[in-house]
């Protein structure tokens with residue numbers, strides 16, 4: 001037996017961390033949908049947290065700057081914390097949108113999108129066994145806490161609070177916690193923190209830190225505001241340091257161009273916060289080489305300085321996303337009025353609509369009972385041809401009846417068809 005065959009016959013061993021990685025539920029659903037599409041089925045795929053670039057293209061001015069940067073041979077290593085002109089442009093951009101956030105370029109760190117910065121924040125703050133508190137549903141905190149061998153405390157949030165965690169829900173766990181990871185506007189719900197709700201959490205963190213000894217790690221807050229330019233109507237984005245300046249010592253902000261500028265594939269993200277933490281994240285990520293490409297950095301710096309172009313783009317982006325969210329929301333409201341067991345939460349921000357299907361124990365035409373949320377998800381996919389992500393893919397209990405509907409790939413002219421397809425499928429069910 002040669003070595004290769006021998007190796008093939010026994011299972012190849014990898015690290016425990018790699019072996020036990022939690023598979024993404026979203027990817028499982030996406031694979032099922034791809035399979036159906038490849039078999040020629042027409043599926044309304046509303047599962048993807050990305051944009052269809054034909055419907056949502058990046059700003060023209062940014063595209064031109066990227067091309068220009070490559071033509072100017074901006075192709076060597078960027079600085080480990082990002083090009084100074086981009087860090088300055090980001091600091092100015094933040095100040096324009098959130099006037100109370102006064103950060104200079106040294107407090108800003110650039111990376112290839114938000115993800116490395118989130119992971120870098122965990123790496124810089126969380127030791128094995130440290131407690132990380134995060135709400136569920138939320139996006140990917142379970143994976144980052146797992147990678148750190150942290151102790152995850154998942155706080156299941158309530159629909160009546162728009163799925164945002166409250167200080168009272170978090171308080172029982174903070175005494176030994178190292179990190180609280182929050183996000184607003186929230187993926188997957190498209191809802192926001194209220195001013196009062198976030199203030200109460202900040203006050204709790206400030207009080208907890210006033211109790212801790214100088215030699216102890218403080219309780220830090222990772223605040224992911226990657227969707228903050230996407231808020232609708234009267235809804236306003238609030239952030240910790242603007243509300244409570246004392247939070248500046250403990251808050252690491254995560255942000256970037258991926259969502260607000262529909263530039264998920266361009267890979268420019270930034271974090272800002274206390275200089276020591278930012279420098280540690282920089283040092284850690286420099287070993288990963290998670291830099292944003294130099295040309296994209298030069299281009300983003302030039303683009304962000306173009307205030308008129310940025311304002312115009314953000315305005316039309318908000319309108320396009322809101323139009324879709326409002327279309328689906330109105331459709332769900334209509335279905336509810338018609339007596340179907342569905343509901344939706346009015347969209348506040350991001351690119352997601354929270355919808356509910358209270359269909360447990362309903363019977364299908366052929367007499368099958370929809371016992372689990374998985375059965376409902378399957379029914380919606382097979383009968384209504386609609387792909388949605390159940391909240392349990394974001395950590396809630398498996399029984400949760402709530403779903404994320406993403407509009408980044410939705411065509412306005414198809415919204416009515418989706419609702420009608422849903423209506424026909426719902427009509428076939430017997431309570």
Ligand SMILES: Cc1ncc(COP(=O)(O)O)c(C=O)c1O
Nearest residue numbers: 049113114115139187226258269
């Ligand atoms: C809440 C949240 N933060 C961060 C990210 C990742 O952003 P990026 O693509 O810039 O890494 C996502 C992507 O879906 C997200 O939903």
